[in-house]
Every structure is written in structure tokens, then in C-alpha cells.
Amino acid sequence: MPSIMKGTIITMHKDITAYSIDPDQREKSFNVKLPNKCPSCNIAYGELPVCSYYITSTRIFLSDRLTTIYSIFYCPHCERCFFVQYSTSDDNACHISIDEVYPTPKSTTDFSDRIKKVSPKFVEIYRQSEQSENLGFKDICGMGYRKSLEFLIKDYAIFKYPDSRPNIENSPLSKCINTFIEEPQIKVLAKASAWIGNDETHYIRKHESYDISNLKHFISATVAYINYALTYLEASEFLQNPQ
Secondary structure (H helix, E strand, C coil), rough: CCCCCCCCCCCCCCEEEEECCCCCCEEEEEEEEEEEECCCCCCCCCCCCEEEEEEEECCCCCCCCCEEEEEEECCCCCCCCEEEEEEECCCCCCCCCCEEECCCCCCCCCCHHHHHHHHHHHHHHHHHHHHHHHCCCCHHHHHHHHHHHHHHHHHHHHCCCCCHHHHHHHHCCCHHHHHCCCCCHHHHHHHHHHHHHHHHCCCCCCCCCCCCCHHHHHHHHHHHHHHHHHHHHHHHHHHHHHC
């Protein structure tokens, strides 16, 4: 079984205590996603914030209230602080997602030469989506990750079945997965990625407890298994013709 790609870490959810900016309000506990890497040094990270503050205000033109949480984290690796912003309309919600990180992360995921060769467009679109996410465009980067997945799966299918290229190119992603992806691990991961990715393009989400971090995690595992399959194919061809 291939390992998950370097830099891919399951994001943890933890309860944190935040103090109100308004001195008349009491402190509250929020269940938030912890950042999985320091944006300054790009080293794996999983610490609780040093301190957190929140402010609750009424949304303009809406009757509900929006709570914004500001957390300060300290990275022991580079000895720098960074800031994470969360927001929620439900103070008791679980798994409150990260809105923005300061400073803005600049790194992008590195992919193997095999993946770059089979699906260069996947690599290009995925990195564009990362850059969009790093700039705080959370509402559009998910669509980019979903598009990158389609290129990855279809390019891999074309690699395996070049004679079926027209059919693969014109098939919906779900049909392509069911028809042309034989490896069970890739099929499951691609389906899961597609389901979450579809939520990023629709008005109503079907899977409320899953978000972009889960989508990226599943895509990374899909990439790992495809890279494994390509490596296995390379080794098989070598054994058949070792010269």
C-alpha cells in the first residue's frame, strides 16, 4: 500500500477556549480545525493556539449572527507566530473550518514525475487551486480541486485505454470511474473525492461534515495509489524486458 503524499496530514478538530472582544461577554468553547502546517516554514503542525478571541456581530441584511474567531499559533520549528481566522453562524457547531491563515502560505504540493507525465493538466489545475486557497478564496478553490480530479482520473484512464480516448473524454466523471478505473482503491477514493468535489459546485451541500480539507486528503490518496499503479506497471515492464 502506498504512503500518503508528503505534506498531506489529516487535519484534527479540537475544542479551544476563546475570549470575547466585548468585555461584557463571557469566554466560549469552539470546536475548530487546527492548521496542519505552519505557513511560514511549511513544517507539520498540530498544536493548540496560544490564545484565541472572538467577536459576535449581526450580519448585514440578515437576521442571524456571525461569530468570528481569531487564534494565534506559535510554531516551535521556525519560532514564529501565525494567525488563523474562523467564522460560524452556530457557536455550537462542530468542525468549524479555517477561513484564512496569515501569513499566506506560498508552498504548493509537489508531485512525482510519473504523475506530471500522465496528467500535467491535473498538476497545473491543482496548484492553481492551492494558490487560490492560499489567498483566501475558499468559495472557488474547491471547484478547482474538483476539476483537477477529473483531469487526473480521465488522463489516467486514457493512459490505460488510449483507444477509448473519445469515450473517456466525453463521459461524465462518475461514468468514467465506474467504467475505466479497475483498481478498487482508486475507484473508492475517486468516487469519494468526486462526491465532496460536487458539493463545492452546488448551492446545497449533501455532505455537511466534509469540506475542502477532506477533498484534498482524498485526492492526495488517489494520487498516491495512481503513482503506485504506475510504478508497479513500470516494474512489470522491466521484468518482461530487463535489457
